[in-house]
Amino acid sequence: MENISIAIDGPASSGKSTVAKILANDFQFIYVDTGAMYRAVTYLALTQNVALNDEAGLVALLEKFPVRFKQAATGQRVFVGEQEVTKEIRQNDVTAAVSEVSAQKAVREKLVELQQDLAKTGGIVMDGRDIGTTVLPEAEVKIFLVASVEERAQRRYKENQEKGITTEFETLKEAIAKRDYLDSHREVSPLVQAQDAILVDTTGMNIQQVVSKIKEIIAQKGY
Ligand code: DC
Numbered sequence: 493m494e495n496i497s498i499a500i501d502g503p504a505s506s507g508k509s510t511v512a513k514i515l516a517n518d519f520q521f522i523y524v525d526t527g528a529m530y531r532a533v534t535y536l537a538l539t540q541n542v543a544l545n546d547e548a549g550l551v552a553l554l555e556k557f558p559v560r561f562k563q564a565a566t567g568q569r570v571f572v573g574e575q576e577v578t579k580e581i582r583q584n585d586v587t588a589a590v591s592e593v594s595a596q597k598a599v600r601e602k603l604v605e606l607q608q609d610l611a612k613t614g615g616i617v618m619d620g621r622d623i624g625t626t627v628l629p630e631a632e633v634k635i636f637l638v639a640s641v642e643e644r645a646q647r648r649y650k651e652n653q654e655k656g657i658t659t660e661f662e663t664l665k666e667a668i669a670k671r672d673y674l675d676s677h678r679e680v681s682p683l684v685q686a687q688d689a690i691l692v693d694t695t696g697m698n699i700q701q702v703v704s705k706i707k708e709i710i711a712q713k714g715y
Pocket residue numbers: 504505526527528530531590591594595619620621622623671675
């Protein structure tokens with residue numbers, strides 16, 4: 493496989509990260525979970541008492557506690573400064589606050605710069621909301637993954653149960669719908685399908701079927 497860039501965007505819980513990880517592993521590419529970066533800043537804001545809309549304060553946090561990834565056998569570990577926050581960034585309080593933080597222009601500028609830097613070698617699978625439109629507009633392959641809110645809530649519910657996080661199904665569904673709305677209606681880089689992205693609706697598909705479908709798309713593009 494050539495050293496191409498693969499951008500995977502889509503709404504919350506559409507399966508982006510699971511699929512992106514498998515593709516990166518199969519192609520021996522680097523995987524970058526950009527949502528984890530927005531979650532990491534949000535975690536910092538909540539623990540360091542910085543307001544979720546304090547742009548300058550949030551950027552200062554990122555400068556003081558840089559977000560880094562470490563690859564491990566168990567998956568990607570996330571750090572802010574020296575502190576590991578892999579589990580903390582998945583907790584409900586972070587999830588509920590992340591859309592507000594990720595709507596701040598200065599935060600996006602800072603993280604997009606970091607993401608572009610991580611991608612400059614190519615051989616990358618990056619997932620998020622604005623990868624195909626803003627972060628890697630030249631990506632050779634752009635996928636936009638969607639699924640019904642009902643199915644995404646079911647997937648997240650199962651995932652949470654496995655991680656020992658308790659949440660009510662209806663609450664989860666509402667939270668996903670709310671995050672969809674906020675992420676799609678923010679002013680800066682809203683969640684939107686890039687013109688040259690290929691839409692894959694994963695409702696009713698299992699992970700392996702989605703991976704196969706994306707591999708087919710990549711092959712059809714001649715890579
Ligand atoms: O993919 P995720 O659910 O972990 O992402 C968490 C939040 O981060 C999501 O609600 C919107 C924001 N995000 C973003 O604005 N841009 C990205 N490229 C990735 C995530």
